[in-house]
Amino acid sequence: VSTAIRASAVRATGPAATLRVRRAARIAWTMVTVVAIQALVCGAALLPVVLIWSAVLAASEWSTVLRALTLAVIAVPSYVLFAVLLMFVSAITGRALKWQTPPNAQMRIAEVEWPLLQWARSLIAIHLVRFFAGALFRGTPVWTAYLRLAGARLGRRVYVNSLALTDYNLLEVGDDVVIGDDVHASGHTVEGGFVKTAALRIGNNVTVGLGSVIEIDVEVGDGCQIGALSFVPKHTRLEAGAVFAGIPVQRIGTAIDPRSD
Numbered sequence: 009v010s011t012a013i014r015a016s017a018v019r020a021t022g023p024a025a026t027l028r029v030r031r032a033a034r035i036a037w038t039m040v041t042v043v044a045i046q047a048l049v050c051g052a053a054l055l056p057v058v059l060i061w062s063a064v065l066a067a068s069e070w071s072t073v074l075r076a077l078t079l080a081v082i083a084v085p086s087y088v089l090f091a092v093l094l095m096f097v098s099a100i101t102g103r104a105l106k107w108q109t110p111p112n113a114q115m116r117i118a119e120v121e122w123p124l125l126q127w128a129r130s131l132i133a134i135h136l137v138r139f140f141a142g143a144l145f146r147g148t149p150v151w152t153a154y155l156r157l158a159g160a161r162l163g164r165r166v167y168v169n170s171l172a173l174t175d176y177n178l179l180e181v182g183d184d185v186v187i188g189d190d191v192h193a194s195g196h197t198v199e200g201g202f203v204k205t206a207a208l209r210i211g212n213n214v215t216v217g218l219g220s221v222i223e224i225d226v227e228v229g230d231g232c233q234i235g236a237l238s239f240v241p242k243h244t245r246l247e248a249g250a251v252f253a254g255i256p257v258q259r260i261g262t263a264i265d266p267r268s269d
């Protein structure tokens with residue numbers, strides 16, 4: 009009996025061990041490529057700043073005081089330049105490499121398959137931009153331009169005052185939309201060991217109140233107002249022209265059309 013048990017254990021560990029090795033190899037390759045590519049992206053964004061600083065430091069005809077003054081004055085603009093370039097380079101690199109969220113997927117985290125890792129790469133790239141540029145530009149047209157370039161389908165006059173949006177390729181937003189401070193809206197959710205993904209569509213003339221959470225596969229109709237600190241569960245359809253608030257959201261009234269007097 010013990011020989012039979014040992015034989016079955018060997019059979020079981022063989023393929024299991026191979027799977028573990030493959031999983032580890034996928035994770036290692038993903039980490040190496042993420043670090044290498046993000047180093048290149050940050051390097052490309054920093055290059056103009058490094059050139060400017062090198063030129064100032066090499067200006068031997070300047071006095072030490074003048075050089076120190078110049079560096080002090082250009083320090084903050086240098087950071088802003090780096091942040092703008094980082095948004096641009098990161099967005100086009102992510103698109104070129106197709107680092108994005110697969111739509112309508114159900115990815116088992118424990119299996120660590122390629123689609124999950126590709127999604128993880130996109131999150132890391134997004135996180136770096138948030139960290140270095142987000143605090144400077146959130147809520148401004150520059151942030152909107154970055155989100156568009158990174159794959160979000162945003163209409164005209166869209167203001168996003170939040171760094172908690174992800175899965176840009178699954179976000180579709182109409183014209184004249186305000187997404188308030190710290191709104192969480194993304195195309196993924198993690199449940200029971202799976203990452204599940206689906207699109208999020210927000211119509212025209214919508215305001216999403218600050219601190220709200222919108223889950224996956226939600227459609228927000230034109231003219232909707234979503235109250236502060238509200239929760240919109242997955243698969244919800246919010247009818248056009250209404251005010252919603254609460255956890256989960258309930259219809260609490262009719263929205264005023266901003267175009268009416």
Ligand SMILES: CC(C)(COP(=O)(O)OP(=O)(O)OC[C@H]1O[C@@H](n2cnc3c(N)ncnc32)[C@H](O)[C@@H]1OP(=O)(O)O)[C@@H](O)C(=O)NCCC(=O)NCCS
Pocket residue numbers: 186187188189215216217218233234235236237238251252253254260261
């Ligand atoms: C939802 C909202 C638009 C409703 O405004 P309104 O139509 O003027 O409605 P009222 O303020 O008269 O409130 C109507 C009812 O809903 C309740 N309510 C309003 N906002 C709520 C919210 N966020 N969560 C739960 N209940 C809310 C009110 O308490 C009131 O209840 P009552 O009838 O029992 O007294 C507004 O309250 C809101 O949350 N705005 C968010 C603004 C925002 O965050 N913008 C983002 C950029 S800053």
